[in-house]
Amino acid sequence: MITFSQVTKRYPGGHEALCEASFTIATGEMVAVTGPSGAGKSTLLKLIAGIERPTSGSVLVDGQNIGRLSRKAMPYWRRTLGLVFQDAKLLYDRNCFENVMLPLRISGMPVKEAARRARAALDKVGLKDRERAMPITLSGGEQQRLAIARAIVNRPSILLADEPTGNLDADYAELLLDMLAAFSRAGVTLVIATHEPRLIERLKPRVLALRGGRVLT
Numbered sequence: 305m306i307t308f309s310q311v312t313k314r315y316p317g318g319h320e321a322l323c324e325a326s327f328t329i330a331t332g333e334m335v336a337v338t339g340p341s342g343a344g345k346s347t348l349l350k351l352i353a354g355i356e357r358p359t360s361g362s363v364l365v366d367g368q369n370i371g372r373l374s375r376k377a378m379p380y381w382r383r384t385l386g387l388v389f390q391d392a393k394l395l396y397d398r399n400c401f402e403n404v405m406l407p408l409r410i411s412g413m414p415v416k417e418a419a420r421r422a423r424a425a426l427d428k429v430g431l432k433d434r435e436r437a438m439p440i441t442l443s444g445g446e447q448q449r450l451a452i453a454r455a456i457v458n459r460p461s462i463l464l465a466d467e468p469t470g471n472l473d474a475d476y477a478e479l480l481l482d483m484l485a486a487f488s489r490a491g492v493t494l495v496i497a498t499h500e501p502r503l504i505e506r507l508k509p510r511v512l513a514l515r516g517g518r519v520l521t
């Protein structure tokens with residue numbers, strides 16, 4: 305379970321990106337975080353991922369206070385998550401296959417099994433025949449799909465996605481919605497920041513609406 309208690313996030317020199325937000329997300333729930341640009345959607349996801357820490361209040365995930373995790377503990381926390389963020393942080397000096405395989409190797413999976421899983425993840429996002437390509441040679445949409453493959457290859461129990469359909473053309477946006485639905489059926493907790501009405505129509509998530517850093521629903 306994810307629990308926000310009176311969470312305020314103020315960036316240095318900025319106003320409040322999130323203001324006394326309190327809500328819970330149950331394990332296995334699917335939540336769409338909506339709201340206009342600047343409403344605080346990305347900030348909310350970053351607080352769950354531990355990329356940002358709250359200015360006040362607490363973010364608990366299964367009782368663990370994410371804002372208080374030590375620098376040392378943070379990489380272990382991130383490894384349990386699937387992150388699909390705008391700045392995909394792909395490794396541009398490694399090919400697609402290596403980008404997807406790396407998280408598995410870091411968590412100690414033997415090469416053969418990691419390679420099998422990486423190929424399956426690339427296949428899922430339609431990049432199987434691009435595995436030797438370098439990310440820089442991919443289109444924006446293909447890079448987005450590569451980031452998705454990398455995010456799901458670990459079979460995370462929580463998937464955080466920031467505008468995941470953003471760069472995708474219609475066919476791949478549909479494919480992504482199918483993938484998200486399948487994750488949800490498999491019990492993965494999904495928190496998705498989105499402007500996409502189609503996603504809400506199709507997946508019928510619970511909607512958490514933000515305006516100016518405040519939670520409306």
Ligand SMILES: Nc1ncnc2c1ncn2[C@@H]1O[C@H](COP(=O)(O)OP(=O)(O)OP(=O)(O)O)[C@@H](O)[C@H]1O
Nearest residue numbers: 315316318321339340341342343344345346347348
């Ligand atoms: N690193 C930062 N430093 C300073 N201000 C920031 C930072 N990140 C976000 N903000 C500000 O916090 C507010 C909320 O931003 P956030 O990115 O969470 O909104 P959003 O709802 O995700 O917007 P968008 O839909 O445009 O991505 C905005 O006013 C933004 O300018």
